[in-house]
Amino acid sequence: VAVADVEKFRALASEENLEATPIARVTDEQRLVMEWRGQRIVDIARSFLDTNGAPRTTSARVDAPKSYGKPDVFSPGYSTDNNRVHSPGHHPGGGTDPAADCGNAHAFADKMQKLVCDLNVCSGxxxxxxxxxxxxxxxxxxxxxxxxxxxxxxxxxxxxxDPVRDVKTCSLMAWGYNPYISEKDPFRGAYLAVVESLAKLVAAGGGTEETYLSFQEYFERLGQDPSRWGKPLAALLGAFRAQDDLGIAAIGGKDSMSGTFEDLHVPPTLISFAVTTAPLSHIASPEFKQAGHDVYWVRPAGSESDLPDGNLQKATFKMVSDWMRRGGVHAAMTPGYGGAAEAVFKMAVGNNLGFAYDAGWSLEDVFGYSYGSFLIEADGPPADLPEGVRCDRLGRILEEAELVWEDSRTPLAVLIDAYESVLDPVFPVPDSLDCDLQKAEELLQETFRKPFNPLGVAFGLQTPYAGAGGLQVPAGQAIEQLADLQAIPEELKSGPAGTDRNRSPSVALPSDFTHSGTVPPALNRAAPHMRTDRPTVLIPVFPGTNGEWDAARAARNAGADVDVFVIRDATLSQIAESAEAFAGKLRSAHIVVFAGGASAGDEPDGAGKWIAAFLRRPEVHEAIDAFLAERSGLMLGIGNGFQALVRTGLLPLGEIVEPGAQPLALARNASGRHRSDIVRVRVSSNTSPWLIGTNRADIYHVPVSCAEGRLVCSPELYNQLLDQSQIASHYVDDRGHPTMRFPFNPTGSDFAVEAITSPDGRILGRMGHFERGSDGTWINVPGHYDYKLFRSAVLFFRT
Known part of the structure; x- marks a missing residue:
């Protein structure tokens, strides 16, 4: 920063609640000078720094590599010492796997069971x-x-x-590393790490053009032992050989030589990270899409050595990339540690589809290493196959969720159960915690059997529905039988391109992934006190929140003007100034959004406390009261913002109350840890202006990401909120039923509540991040994502 611009730069930083302090000055003296407490403690010539210090030399000896067959933990019967090397990229030759000779159901099922329980393969x-x-x-x-x-x-x-535009260019990154190979042979381990990282990019729809590498290196403490120095030398030579063979360079990296604790040493580690860019239209996901499709195994032909031929590997990468871009490819995955068997299993479990292997493949083939190859779900084989590249049909996708090998059938459910339970002792699921799930489920279902007041006090209306007593919901039936109370306006019946589509078109989805049936005539909604075609959305940015950009873009795309305002807290005077400025902005805003994140690191005493304290300041409190009462403003809290609204009492009461008087709380998740996932929620009440674009009983998919999202609520208060239509949505299972069970209810929220409103519906709080969706997001998770949250809010002020 130029000297003349220092104060201007510091002022700009202060506006963003950042501290900027000058720490050095560039001179023409060619020396590095440091002073401390008035004394000069460093004064070094630049010419000395350029030498990188005193030169040091050492001796390195690269020991003969050892065989790197599959370790015993993966496949009992294999011996790491006497098993020959598996050649990547072609059918291994020589030597036999004792289990492979059996050719029976037990051999395949046993190997699959051990494979899915391996720590290198199990669910992460x-x-x-x-x-x-x-x-x-x-x-x-x-x-x-x-x-x-x-x-x-x-x-x-x-x-x-891009903070404004919806960019259609994607950034891709993948990694490659096998510690078992690198431990035996650092040269080949590093080479194959490069191949694996590049293959993963290609399988995801990227190419190898404009692709670069970065290496993370980690080795034991080297000392003066030439053999130890030979390990990083061999790894670097292997990585260099791969770069030279494939024509792709590393542009950065990080190394550490301190991986030793007493007698424990890390294995020789060189992890390859490959990065590139690609158009959104080229991106492919790895899960199997449709029963009946064939799966092909594309591999470079074998070479004289146990490494793939560089030219053939490049030809394989290009052939697969071109095939995917031409169309006809539905899914792709490159085999890793567990070979083709691991890839088939993982591609199958996403959509619960089975797979039948063609006759002629051996267990040695499908369980062996095959780095740089690809499994492709396609309409048919590729039209053109380069010389030296093989493409063989591996098998066919089945409707039945089972793996078929010769005459054996292994249920997918059995393998999934083992696959997902390996890490349960380390990360227990909430079902294993001390809670009476059955009792909670019964209480939840009971609430849906009682008479329902569809409008409650929303918008001040007292209109009864369907006569005295409300609508009775028969015991055991889901709430989809409750009719929608508000019709969706024509303006909201269609969403932006890509926001309301099946992300995997060939996957059959349950019927309740779409809107429910016919919509009854609309009832009258309360009108806002003021109308405008472009309402202003005020988004305060508190220290630690990070969702303002997502919320701002969603609001702009809905047709609103956005004012992102940074709350400064470096000094008491800055806090006071921010409070006054925020109160002033409330007088001209129509909508206020408290975005997600972790305000003040969610400390002390849990999430949202800092925001709640700010909202209770007298000048802010008074402005909020006027905003709600005089301007009929709308308010939204997402994640951390939801926590703040609950702490203040704005939810569910609609007004700020003294600390300790709020009737609800958002506590730590039942699992005891953070949860990031895409879950299903069901609209339980659409009386809020935020929900104009929804029908009751609609099911949406939404990402959640929180550590303190568990709503704690007494049965009495829950029933009251339900009666008053303040329960906006519930977490539901794959049948569409509200549930307490993990992972459908990711937080363990009481009565499966995901979102609630104030009595008049104008304040909404929710844990789901609907603002994070845009065209092309989460293409590998089919679902209905367009909640029309901000479009509904904008429409409220236009009508």
């Missing part, structure tokens, strides 16, 4: 759920895909961020 859902996978409103491939959200994505795919 319990780990991935702890990281927010949908923030930024650009996630193209969810971590787990398919109707059942079980097929893991092999690459990160995210739309390039």
């Amino acid at each position: 859902e319990r780990i991935s759920e702890q990281f927010d996978a949908t923030t930024g409103a650009g996630t193209v491939l969810a971590p787990l895909g398919g109707v059942l959200r079980r097929t893991p994505s092999q690459a990160m795919v995210h739309k390039v961020f």
Whole structure:
């Protein structure tokens, strides 16, 4: 920053609630000078720094590589010491697997059971759920895909961020590494890590053009042992050989040589990260799409060595990329640690489809390493096959959820149960916690049998529905039988392109993925106190929140003007100034959105406390009262914002109350940990202006990401909120029934409540992040995502 611009830069930083402090000055003296407490403590010539310090040398010896067959933990009967090397990219030759000679049901089923229980293969859902996978409103491939959200994505795919435009270019990243190979042979381990990372990009729809690598290296403490120094040397040579063979360069990386604790040492580690970009239209997901489709195994032909031929591997990458871009490919995955058998299983579980292997394949083929190859679900084989590239039919997708090998049939359900339970001792599911689920479910179902007041006090209307006593819901029947009380306006019956489509068109979905039947005539809604074609949405940004960009873009796309206002808290005076400014903005705003995130790190004493304290400041409190009473303003709290509205009493009371007087609470999830997932919610009341575009009983898919999203509510208060139509939506299972069970109810929220409103419906709080959806997001999770939340709010002020 130029000296003349320092203060201007600091002022801009202060507006964003950032501290900017000058720490150094660039001079022409060619020296690095540091002072501390008035004393000069560093004064070094630039020419010395350019030498990178005193030179050091050491000796390195690359030991002969060892065989890297599958480890015993994966396949009992295999011996790591006497098993020959599996050649990637072609049928292995020489040596036999004792189990392969059996050729019977027990051999295949036994190997599959052990495979899915291997820590390198088992479900990683319990780990991935702890990281927010949908923030930024650009996630193209969810971590787990398919109707059942079980097929893991092999690459990160995210739309390039733009705060205003909906960009159709995606950023892709994938990794490759096998510790068992690298432990035996660091050279080949590093080479195959590069191949694996690139293959994952290709399988996701990326190419190898404009693709770059970055390496993460981690080795034991080296000391002066030449053999230890030989491990990183061999790994770097292997990675360099792969770059040279494939014509793709590494542009960065990070290394560490401290992976030793007493007698414990990390295996030689060189993880390859491959990055590229691709158009959204090229992206493919790995889950099987439709029964009856054939699956082909594309591989480079064998070479004289145990590494793939570089030219053939490049030809394979290009052939698969071109095939996918021409069309006719429905899913693709590259085999990893567990070979083709692992890939088939994981591609099948997402949509609960089975698979029958063709005759002629051996267990050795499908369970062996095959890095750089691809399993392709396609309408038929490719038209053109480069010389040296093989494409053989592996088998066919089945409607029945089972794996068929020769005369054996292994139920998918049995394997899934083992696959998903491996990490339960480390990450227990809420069902294993101390709670009476049956009693909770019975109480939940009981609430849906009682008379229902469809409008309650929403908008101040007292109109009864269907005569005295309300509508009776027969015991044991789902609430889809309750008629919709408000018709969807014509303006909201269609959504933006891509927001209301089946993301996997060939996957058959339950009927309740779409809107329910006919819509009865609309009842009169209360009109706003003011009308405008372009309402102003005020979005305060508190320290730690991160959802303002997603909410702002969704509001703009709905036709609103947006005012994003940063709350500053570096000093007491800044807090006071921010409170006054926010109160002033409320006087001209129509809608206020409290976005998600982790305000003040959700500390102390839980989430939303900082925001709640700010809203209770006298000047802000008074402005909110006027905003709600005089301007008929709308208010929305998402995630962290929902927590703040509950803490203040704005939900469910519609007004701010003294600390401790609020009747509800949002507590830590029943699982005791963060949960990021895409769940199903069902509209229970559409009387709120925020829900004009929905029908009661509509089911939507929505991402959640929270650690403190469990609504704690007494049965008496729940019944009161239900009677007053303040329960906006419930978490539901795959049948559309509200449930307390994990993972359908991701937080363990009492009575499966996902969203609630104030008595007049103008304040809405919810844990689901509907604002994160856009065209092309979550293409591997079929569902109905267009909640029309902001479009409904805008329409409220236009009518």
